[in-house]
Amino acid sequence: MGSLLSTIDSPQDLAGFTVRELDQLAGEMREAMCRLLGTRSAHFASNLGVIELTLALHTTFDFCRDRLIWDTGHQIYPHKMITGRYHRFATIRSKGGLMGYPNPEESPYDLFMTGHAGCSVSCALGLKCGDDLVRPDDGRHVVAVIGDGALASGIVFEALNNTGGLKKNLTVVLNDNKMSICPRVGSISDHLDRLRMTTFYTGLKSEIQRVLKGVPLLGDPVERFLTQFRDALKAGILGGMLFEDLGFRYLGPVNGHNIIQLQKYLAMTQTFDGPVLVHVVTEKGHGFKPAVEDPTSFHAPAPFAHLNGAEIEFRKNPSRPSYTRIARDAVLAGLRRDPQVAVITAAMCQGTMLEPAREEFPDRFFDVGICESHAVAFAAGLAKAGMRPMVAIYSTFMQRSYDQIFQEMALQDLSVVLLLDRAGLTGPDGPTHHGVFDLTYLRPLPNLVVMAPGDAIDLEMMVEFALSHGGPTAIRFPKAVAESIDRPPCPLELGRAEILRPANRRGEPGDGVIISCGTMLGACLAAADRLRQEGIELGVINARFVKPLDTETILQAVAESPMVLTVEEGALMGGFGSAVLEAANDAGLDTSRIRRLGVPDCFIEHGERSQLLADLRLDAEGIADVCREQLARRGEELGARGEGLGARG
Numbered sequence: 033m034g035s036l037l038s039t040i041d042s043p044q045d046l047a048g049f050t051v052r053e054l055d056q057l058a059g060e061m062r063e064a065m066c067r068l069l070g071t072r073s074a075h076f077a078s079n080l081g082v083i084e085l086t087l088a089l090h091t092t093f094d095f096c097r098d099r100l101i102w103d104t105g106h107q108i109y110p111h112k113m114i115t116g117r118y119h120r121f122a123t124i125r126s127k128g129g130l131m132g133y134p135n136p137e138e139s140p141y142d143l144f145m146t147g148h149a150g151c152s153v154s155c156a157l158g159l160k161c162g163d164d165l166v167r168p169d170d171g172r173h174v175v176a177v178i179g180d181g182a183l184a185s186g187i188v189f190e191a192l193n194n195t196g197g198l199k200k201n202l203t204v205v206l207n208d209n210k211m212s213i214c215p216r217v218g219s220i221s222d223h224l225d226r227l228r229m230t231t232f233y234t235g236l237k238s239e240i241q242r243v244l245k246g247v248p249l250l251g252d253p254v255e256r257f258l259t260q261f262r263d264a265l266k267a268g269i270l271g272g273m274l275f276e277d278l279g280f281r282y283l284g285p286v287n288g289h290n291i292i293q294l295q296k297y298l299a300m301t302q303t304f305d306g307p308v309l310v311h312v313v314t315e316k317g318h319g320f321k322p323a324v325e326d327p328t329s330f331h332a333p334a335p336f337a338h339l340n341g342a343e344i345e346f347r348k349n350p351s352r353p354s355y356t357r358i359a360r361d362a363v364l365a366g367l368r369r370d371p372q373v374a375v376i377t378a379a380m381c382q383g384t385m386l387e388p389a390r391e392e393f394p395d396r397f398f399d400v401g402i403c404e405s406h407a408v409a410f411a412a413g414l415a416k417a418g419m420r421p422m423v424a425i426y427s428t429f430m431q432r433s434y435d436q437i438f439q440e441m442a443l444q445d446l447s448v449v450l451l452l453d454r455a456g457l458t459g460p461d462g463p464t465h466h467g468v469f470d471l472t473y474l475r476p477l478p479n480l481v482v483m484a485p486g487d488a489i490d491l492e493m494m495v496e497f498a499l500s501h502g503g504p505t506a507i508r509f510p511k512a513v514a515e516s517i518d519r520p521p522c523p524l525e526l527g528r529a530e531i532l533r534p535a536n537r538r539g540e541p542g543d544g545v546i547i548s549c550g551t552m553l554g555a556c557l558a559a560a561d562r563l564r565q566e567g568i569e570l571g572v573i574n575a576r577f578v579k580p581l582d583t584e585t586i587l588q589a590v591a592e593s594p595m596v597l598t599v600e601e602g603a604l605m606g607g608f609g610s611a612v613l614e615a616a617n618d619a620g621l622d623t624s625r626i627r628r629l630g631v632p633d634c635f636i637e638h639g640e641r642s643q644l645l646a647d648l649r650l651d652a653e654g655i656a657d658v659c660r661e662q663l664a665r666r667g668e669e670l671g672a673r674g675e676g677l678g679a680r681g
C-alpha cells in the first residue's frame with residue numbers, strides 16, 4: 033500500500049476509510065513521529081499514545097463545527113498531522129515552523145493556544161454554554177481530552193463540579209496512560225487504577241441506585257450487614273462512582289488503541305443527555321518499545337538515532353551542567369546538611385532533575401502532582417511546622433500559585449524557598465512556556481527576597497543563603513548551560529550587588545555602566561570587552577538581588593555614569609530595569625540616561641533559545657550595539673544642549 037498520510041489534507045479525507053486503512057495510517061503517523069525525533073527534541077511518548085484516539089475522534093465528530101480541546105496540548109501532533117499540517121510537520125518546534133502546541137493561527141481545528149495543564153474542561157464548558165446561548169440550534173458537540181496526570185489539578189475539579197451542576201452535554205475523554213511525566217501520584221491515581229481493573233461499565237448509576245434503594249435496611253445486626261453488602265455492591269458495580277457522583281455518566285474503561293471500540297463509545301456519547309466521561313485506557317509510547325518501557329525519558333527526549341529498529345541511541349547532550357543541575361545539587365546538599373530541609377515538585381521531578389532527592393530522601397521529597405498552587409500552600413504549612421521547604425517549579429507554571437505566594441507564604445513571612453527554573457526564554461516550547469513574567473509578579477510582594485544569580489557560583493550560594501534566611505525567598509534561573517565567571521570570590525550579602533568592573537576607574541568617570549540581572553552577566557562582560565577594544569570603557573555590575581535592590585551601589589552608578597543599561601532575561605514591564613528606574617526616580621536622579629534591555633510587551637514565539645535571545649539583542653553583540661546606540665544618542669543630546677560628555681554627572 034502507498035502512503036496514506038500524505039494524502040490527508042483534512043479530517044474529511046478520512047471518511048470511508050476502512051479499519052485496515054486507519055490502522056495503516058496510525059502506523060505511518062508513528063513513523064512520522066520517529067523521523068521527527070531523529071532531528072530534534074519533541075514530545076514523543078504522549079503523542080504515540082493518542083494516535084488511535086485522534087483518528088477515532090476525527091472520524092466520529094466533525095470538528096469543523098464540533099469543538100475539540102486537548103488538555104495541555106503537548107499531545108497534539110497526530111491531530112496536526114491530519115488537520116492539514118502534515119506537509120509542515122518536520123518544522124514543528126523550530127523558529128517559523130509549526131508550534132509544538134495547539135495554535136489557532138495555524139488551523140481552525142485548534143481553538144486555544146495552550147501549554148499549561150488542566151484548563152480543557154473549563155474551556156470546553158465555556159464553549160458549550162456559549163454555543164448554547166449564541167447558536168442554540170446548532171447542536172454542536174463539545175469534547176475535552178484530558179490526561180490522568182492533568183486530571184488531578186484543582187481547576188479540573190472546579191470544572192467537573194460546575195459541569196455536573198449545569199448538566200450540560202459535554203464529553204470529557206479521560207486519556208489514562210497511568211503516567212504524568214513521571215508516574216502519576218496521589219489517591220485519584222489509585223482510584224483510576226481500580227477502574228482500569230473493572231469490566232466495561234456504561235454509567236447507569238441511576239438505574240442501579242433504584243435497585244439498591246430497594247434493599248431494605250432492618251435493625252442491627254442485619255441492618256449493618258445489609259449496609260455493608262450494599263456498599264460492596266455499589267463499589268463493585270459503580271465503577272466510575274467518583275465521576276458519577278460529580279454528575280457525569282461514566283463510560284469505560286475503553287481500549288484506547290482499538291479504533292472501532294473508540295468510535296463506538298464516542299458515538300454513544302452523542303446520544304446522551306448531560307455530561308459524559310469516557311475513560312480511555314492507552315499506553316504511553318504505544319508502538320515504540322523503548323518509549324513503552326521508559327515513558328518518562330521518552331516524554332520529551334533528546335533527538336535520537338535509530339539502531340536496529342528497536343534499540344536507540346541519543347544524540348549527545350552537552351557535557352557541561354545546566355543551571356537546573358547546579359540548583360539540584362545545592363538542594364541535595366541542603367537536604368543532606370539539615371534534616372528540616374524538604375523539597376517539593378509539582379509533577380516535574382524529571383525536569384527539575386530531582387530524582388536523586390526522591391530516592392535519597394523519600395520522606396522529605398514531595399511530588400504533589402500538577403498542582404502548583406497546592407504545592408506553595410503545602411510548603412507554607414511545612415514551614416509553619418518548622419521545616420525549611422523549597423519549591424522547585426518552572427517560572428511559567430509558578431504563575432498558577434501566585435495567590436498562595438502572596439497569602440500563605442509572603443503575608444505570613446514564612447521561610448519558603450521558591451526555585452523558579454526555566455526563568456527566561458525556554459526555546460522551542462514557545463510563548464506558553466517562556467518564563468518571563470516572574471520578576472514582574474514577584475517584585476510587588478512585601479517580605480519576599482528575589483534573587484537572580486549571575487552564574488553558577490552565585491546560584492549555589494543563593495540556595496544556601498535562602499535556606500538560612502528567615503523569610504520567604506525566590507531564586508530564578510534559566511534553561512541554559514551553566515557558566516562560571518572567573519573572578520575573585522565575593523560572598524553573598526542580602527541586598528548587595530557585586531561590582532565586577534567599576535564604572536569609575538582611577539577617579540575618572542567611565543563611559544557608562546551595564547547592570548546585569550541574572551545570567552545575562554557573561555554576555556554583559558563580553559559586550560564590555562568588545563567595547564573596550566573600541567575605546568569605550570564601561571563598568572559592569574551583577575545585581576544579584578532584584579529585591580531588596582542594592583540602591584546604594586546602583587544609584588551611585590546612575591549618578592556617576594553618563595549611560596546606564598539594565599539587562600534582564602524577562603519582561604521589561606515591571607521587571608528589574610523598572611526597579612532601577614523607580615529607585616532612581618525616587619532618589620531624584622536623571623532617569624533619561626537609563627536604558628532597559630529585556631523582553632518587550634509581546635509574546636515571544638518558539639525557536640532555539642539562542643536565536644530568540646539574539647533577536648531581542650540579549651547577547652553580547654546586541655548588548656554592545658545597544659550601548660553604542662545609547663552613547664551616541666546621549667552624545668547628541670548633550671551636544672544639542674551645548675554640553676560635552678565631560679559633563680557626565
Ligand SMILES: Cc1ncc(C[n+]2csc(CCOP(=O)(O)OP(=O)(O)O)c2C)c(N)n1
Pocket residue numbers: 078104106107147148149150178179180181182183207209211212213316378379380402404429432
Ligand atoms: C500547569 C502545568 N504544570 C506542569 C506542566 C508540565 N507538564 C506537561 S505534560 C505533563 C504531564 C501531563 O500528564 P498527562 O495529563 O497524564 O498527559 P500524558 O503526557 O500522560 O499524556 C506535565 C506535568 C504543564 N504543562 N502545566
